[in-house]
Amino acid sequence: MTITAADARFTEYNPLVPTTDFAADxxxxxxxxLAVYVDDVQRFDFTVTASFTDGISNDAKVILLSGVIGSVYVVGARAPHRTNRFTNGAPVPTRDLNLAFDTVEGELQEAGRDIGRAIKAPVGSPGYEIDADIASGSLLVVDGTRVKAGPDIGAIGTSIEDAIAAAAAAAGSAAAAEVSEDNAAASAMAANNAVGDAQEAADEAAALVVQATAGFAGFLDGQGYDFGLISDPTTYFNQNWGTL
Structure with missing residues (x-):
């Protein structure tokens, strides 16, 4: 008697050149x-060649209609069913018993492979019920024993991008406000300097007026005066000169 080893019943290939033939080991x-997956997409455009001895083939091969590259899986995908039934009281050949048990074993190995890929609930828990209306791209949310749709991952990404853009805009506004504050301070300083210059000019003008009018009491009758040339625009004569 021989004992078969555990088998997940799939064969993986990664052809680098277009290939059509893939054997099931x-x-x-x-x-x-058999089922075929190319880059995680199930394909149906293939045929199977195999030679059977006592109901079992160890040289099965799938042949795709066109060559493929990438990730290729040849997967056992037998739909559980019986192909023979023993007659009560009739002799049962060892060959038929082996075929029946090997078939059941293959189906259980495939079931164990697929169960192992499933999401599992903790031991002792009642498990979860998955909502049927979960849209593609939605995060999964556990609500008690339900698994339902959560926020859309694309919308979350958009919100993050918008928040980053808003933060950048706020930082730019703060920098612009700081520049405006500096410019306002410079303008105020320039205005103060201009006021100081104007006050200084007014003081000088007032001093000139004082100098021009100091001691002037008007012209006396019968006297001659040499006015010379009036060429200084800052000379002020704001008194009554009398009568010539």
Whole structure:
């Protein structure tokens, strides 16, 4: 008696050039027992060649209609069903017993493989019920024993981008406000300087007026005066000169 080893019943390939033929390295019990996935997408455009001995093939091969590259999986995908039934009281050949048990074993190995890929609830828990209306791109949210749709991952990404843009705009506004504050301070300082210059000019003008009018009491009758040339625009004569 021989004991078969545990088998996940799939064969992986990664062809670098277009390839059409891929062998299954596990026993096959019918040409309909195989599925093919190329880059995680199930394909249906293939045929199966296999030679069977006592109901089992160890040389099954899938042939795609066109060559493929990338990740290729040849997967055992037998739909559980019986292909023979023993008659009560009739002798049962060892060959038929082996085929029956090997078939059941293959189906259980495939079920164990797929169960192992499933999401599991903690031992002792009632498990979860998954809502049927979960849209693609939604995060999953656990609500008690329900698994339902959460926020859309794309919308979250957009919100993050908007927040980053808003933060950048706020930083730019703060920098602009700081520049405006500096400019306002410079303008105020320039205005103060201009006021100081104007006050100084007014003081000088007032001093000139005082100098021009100091001691002037008007012209006396019968006297002659040499006015010379009036060429200084800052000379002021704001008194009554009398009568000539």
């Amino acid at each position: 596990f026993p096959v019990f019918g040409v309909d027992d």
